[in-house]
Amino acid sequence: MNLAYQAKRSHLLIGLMSGTSLDGVDAAMVSIDTDEQKNISSVSLKGFHYVPYSDEIRERLMALCSVETARLDELVVAHYAVSEWYAYAVSQLLAATGVSAEQVDAVCTHGQTVWHVADSTPFPGPNGMMPVRASLQIGELSVLAERTGIPVVGNFRARDLAAGGVGAPLVPYADMILFRDAKKGRLLQNIGGIANVTVIPAGAALEQVFAFDTGPGNMVIDEIVMLGTDGRQRFDEGGKIAAAGSVSRELLEPFLADPYYRLAPPKSTGREVYGKAFVEQFTGEARKLGLSFEDTVASATALTALTIAEAYKQFVFPGMQAEEVIVSGGGAYNDTMLDMIRQELPQGIRVTTSARYGIPDDAKEAIAFAILGHETLMGRPSNVPSVTGAARPVVLGNLCF
Incomplete structure (x- = not known):
């Protein structure tokens, strides 16, 4: 397939993303055109569909993301079962766009992260203890290929980890293609x-781009909202709950003291840090301070906003001038969070969303994995060593035909 794919100038792919928020599957149909040198010349979104997870599968997946509740038998079954959700998302997207499976070159899936170990962990090796970095994204590629009849590219993080990187974030390569500007730092x-x-400096070359996880996004907020509403709400729509509360600096201070926020990039984190145990600690401290549900949500929202802004102040602004912050993901719909970020940034920096640039806020990462899958099929590296710390650029992902 690869030679035939590489010989084409126009390509149609489906990117799939199911993130650490465990809310569901984003499916994006993406057209990618290439120039005479086979480099990407244009990327356009042809369709998007979102399939929310049911409460039952969300709870079972969440249990797999905690060492206290994870079970090996559940993990093995979920590895195959979650691909049935991916296949369903693909079928729904095809139906919505009127495109046949035969017209699609490949499905490119990130998989569902259940555990990510960015720091080296000692493990027995053939010559004594050895340092290991590891990450597990479940979603068996064979099931997805069999159900859809479309070749599949997946398991993108593994090769970067093998090359000495932290395996995340992987979307900066796509961010560079979609948002690089000759005059604006973004x-x-x-x-x-x-x-x-x-971080994309004005007119940047790929090696000048860097990226890192700033800390919690919506994960802590979502869990607090679900607990506080007995599951009636999964998230704080528009940031309305947070807007009705007051931020407690007393609650935030010990959490903001986490050494991770002062650790220089490359770095990454995940649900293994900001999952159930973290939320229990956060809400427990909030109860001790007599905070209301609204105050607790407001404070969790501020934790995300403050750690984002502080990351810029420590690791971005000293080395470059930024004109724009372009937000994507579920947080782009949280007006309260966006306002909190604006308040923490120097005047003159515009905070907007990817939707303003024609890319729906919840579709960007699915589009990104379509781009990464395209580069894999072209036989080109798409990790960014300046982002992940990998020893060299490598071709990401496994193929299943």
Whole structure:
């Protein structure tokens, strides 16, 4: 397939993303055109569909993201079962766009992250203890290929980890293609379950781009909202709950003291840090301070906003001038959070969303994985060593035909 794919000038792919927020599957149909040198000349979104997870699968997946509740038998079954959700999302997208499976070159899937180990962990090796970095994204590629009849590209993080990187974030390569500007320095801030930023200086070459996880995104807020509403709400729509509360600096101070926020990039984090145990600690401290539900949500929202702004002040602004912060992910719909970020930034920096540039806020990462899958099929590296710390550029992903 690869030679035939590489010989084409126009390509049609489907990108799939199911993030650490565990809310569902984003499916984006993406057209990618290439020039005579086979480099990407244009990227356009042809369709987008979102399939929310049911409460039952969300709870079962969440249990797999905690060492206290994860079970090996559940993990094995979920690895295959979640691909049935991906296949359903693909079928729904095809139906919505009127495109047949035969017209699609490949499905490119990130998979569902259940555990990510960015720091080296000692493990027995053939010559004694060895340092290991690891990450697990479930979603068996064979199931997705069999159900859809379309070749699949997936498991993108593994090769970067093998090359000595932290395996995340991976979207900066796509951010560079979609948002690089000759005159403006831009920060591409994704706020999903985890928040991560891609830093693109004006007129940057790829090696000048860097990115890292700033800390929690919506993950802590969503869990607090679900607990506080007995599951009636999964998230704080528009930031309305937070807007009705007051931020407690007393609650935030010990959490803002986490050494992670002062750790220089490359760095990444995930649900293993900001999951159930973190939320229990956060809400427990809020109860001790007598905070209301609204105050607790407001404070969790401020935790995300403050750690994003502080990351810029420590690791971005000293080295470059930024004119724009372009937000994507679920956090782009949280007006209260966006206002909090604006208040923490120097005057003159515009905070907007990717939708203003024709890319729906919740579709950007699915589009990004379509771009990464395209580069894999072209046989080109798409990790960014200046982002992940990998020893060299490598071709990402596995193929299943």
